[in-house]
Each structure stands twice: as structure tokens, then as C-alpha cells.
Amino acid sequence: xxxxxxxxxxxxxxxxxxxxxxxxxxxxxxxxxxxxxxxxxxxxxxxxxxxxxxxxxxxxxxxxxxxxxxxxxxxxxxxxxxxxxxxxxxxxxxxxxxxxxxxxxxxxxxxxxxxxxxxxxxxxxxxxxxxxxxxxxxxxxxxxxxxxxxxxxxxxxxxxxxxxxxxxxxxxxxxxxxxxxxxxxxxxxxxxxxxxxxxxxxxxxxxxxxxxxxxxxxxxxxxxxxxxxxxxxx
Ligand SMILES: C[S@@+](CC[C@H](N)C(=O)[O-])C[C@H]1O[C@@H](n2cnc3c(N)ncnc32)[C@H](O)[C@@H]1O
Numbered sequence: 751x752x753x754x755x756x757x758x759x760x761x762x763x764x765x766x767x768x769x770x771x772x773x774x775x776x777x778x779x780x781x782x783x784x785x786x787x788x789x790x791x792x793x794x795x796x797x798x799x800x801x802x803x804x805x806x807x808x809x810x811x812x813x814x815x816x817x818x819x820x821x822x823x824x825x826x827x828x829x830x831x832x833x834x835x836x837x838x839x840x841x842x843x844x845x846x847x848x849x850x851x852x853x854x855x856x857x858x859x860x861x862x863x864x865x866x867x868x869x870x871x872x873x874x875x876x877x878x879x880x881x882x883x884x885x886x887x888x889x890x891x892x893x894x895x896x897x898x899x900x901x902x903x904x905x906x907x908x909x910x911x912x913x914x915x916x917x918x919x920x921x922x923x924x925x926x927x928x929x930x931x932x933x934x935x936x937x938x939x940x941x942x943x944x945x946x947x948x949x950x951x952x953x954x955x956x957x958x959x960x961x962x963x964x965x966x967x968x969x970x971x972x973x974x975x976x977x978x979x980x981x982x983x984x
Contacts, residue, residue, distance in 0.1 A: 763796040765853035766930035766974050771881055772797050772852065776805060778923050778978045779877040784808060785847040788871070790836060791854025795822030795829075801850070802829040810846075812839070837864035844873045852881045856903040859896040865917035872981040878919060880977040883931070884910055885970060891961065899952055902962035904972055919979035931974035 763769060781787065783806030789797045792811030802809040809829035813819040816833055823831040834840050836858045849868050858864045868878055883904040885891065890906075893913060897903025905913070914921055938948040949966060964970040 762794060763852070764793050765881065766934040767881065767927055767976075769796060769800050771927060771930065771976055772800060772850065772879075775850070775879040775881070775976055775978060776801075779848060779879065780875075781805070781807065781848050781877065786810070786845060787848040787850065788812065788841070788846045790839070790849055790851040790868070791857070792822055792831065793818050795826060795831065797850055797852060798822065798829050798831065799825075799827055803827060807848070810841070812836075837861075837867050839867045839871055841871055843870045845871050847873050847876045848879065849876070850879045852879070853900060854882070855880060856882050856900040856905065857897050858903070859894065861893050861905065862913045862916065865913055865919070869917045869919060869981060874981055874983040876981045878914075878977075878979045878981070880914075880975075880979070881927070882910075882975065882977075883972045884975050885961070885972055889961070889970060897962075899949065899962050901965045901972060902960055904961060904965075907973075907975075910975075910977075914977065914979050918981065920982050921977060921979045923976065923978035925976045926973055927976055928973040931972065 785807055787801055787807040787809050789811045792798050792813050795811055798809045798811040801807045811822055811829060811831040812834045814835040819831050819833045832840060837860050849872060855861055855864065883900050885904050885906045887906050887908045891909055893909065911921060935945060939945060942948040942951060965972055
């Protein structure tokens, strides 16, 4: 599907690649106008507006932040939004043909349950689009802990693939988009003066330990990926 950029780009996304990566993901999915699509962790609703206005889907957004979901739904142009915290999903099984989860899974406390719930929510033949940070394959990570930032909650590539497959999905696309992460890091330096200042705007002046602090110290190099996984049932 060829989609041109539009005014939906003006609503800010908060992740590497923005809607450019969403467009690329959409090209990998067979989704028809009118089908039901969920944006899990929709933030301010940029992807919801894009998917509704430009791709013609019946879109639902959800986000844990009361402030973000309120702003998102206030400027919605015909899609619905609800406040809910993953891994809980207030929808019936088989409710959606597509689920987008862009830069959110790393923040979810129980990632395997979240993926199980995504699988249950998707119709047969449906697609899960995930974009997120990932760490080198052998990095010890927690699948279940709450995370202050996406750096703290990032999974390593091996565990990320394993838990997606264990939920029942078949991974069709794995693409590395680390250059987009580096580009966003540069943009944050220009906007906030330094990466440290940027992280402090997100987390405040709290004591950091664990994966996030190792990434911030340059000991661990995170990557960024796009995954498209299918619910294939024989
Ligand atoms: C990096 S932002 C990405 C927002 C949006 N997907 C985008 O691409 O612009 C992460 C979003 O995840 C939301 N979030 C974090 N933990 C969540 C959870 N457990 N359940 C639902 N949303 C969550 C945050 O409120 C935030 O809006």
C-alpha cells in the first residue's frame, strides 16, 4: 500500500522513525479499509489518526496515561480511545485484525502476558506490528519487572523473539532500524542540550541503576527494530 504523508504527521509521535516506520510496517500487512485495528500504547494518537485517516481502518487506541489518552481522544477524527494499562486489554477475543504496539512493550511490566493477550485479541490471519528497543543477544534482562524507561525494560533480541513465538506468533519480518534510534538521539541532543537532559525530562532526578544506567553510561548499545508477526492458525 502506497501512502503519502499528510497533516497526521503534524501530531507528534514519540519514538524513532515516527510514522515513516508505521508506513513501512503497513506495507508488510494485508489489512483492508474498514478492518478493526488497535494501537496499544497510542500516546498522543498520531498513529491512530494516521491509520484511520489515511488507511481507512476502524481504529481503537489505548494508553495507560490519563493525560495522553485524554489529549489523543480530544483531537480524534473518528476513532475511539480508552485508558487501560497493558498487559490488561479491555477488548473481546478476536476483536482486531491488526495490533500496532510502537515503542511500548519495553515499558510493560509483564511482557509474556501482554503478547499472550495480543494473540488472543487478534483474528486468525491478523498481524502484530512491534517496534521497540532491543539489547545484544546475551544481555540478562527481566521479562516481568516494571520499567522506568524503555532502556530499563528493553529485552535482548533472543528473548524478544522467543516470547513472541511462545505466544503463538510466526515472525515474518525482523528489521534492524538502529540508524533511526541514532537519528532520534541526535534530535534530542539538539532539543535538550544533551541526552542526559532528555532522560531527566522523562524520569526526573531519580537514582538510576540497571540496564538503563548501563546504556546511559555507554556500556550497552541498544538497537531498534521493527517486527511483523502473524497469527497463523491451520
Ligand atoms: C514511547 S511512548 C510511544 C507512544 C506511541 N506509541 C507513539 O508511537 O508515539 C510510550 C507510550 O506507552 C504508554 N505506556 C507505558 N506503559 C504502558 C502500559 N503498561 N500500558 C499502556 N500504555 C503504556 C505511555 O503512556 C506512552 O504513551
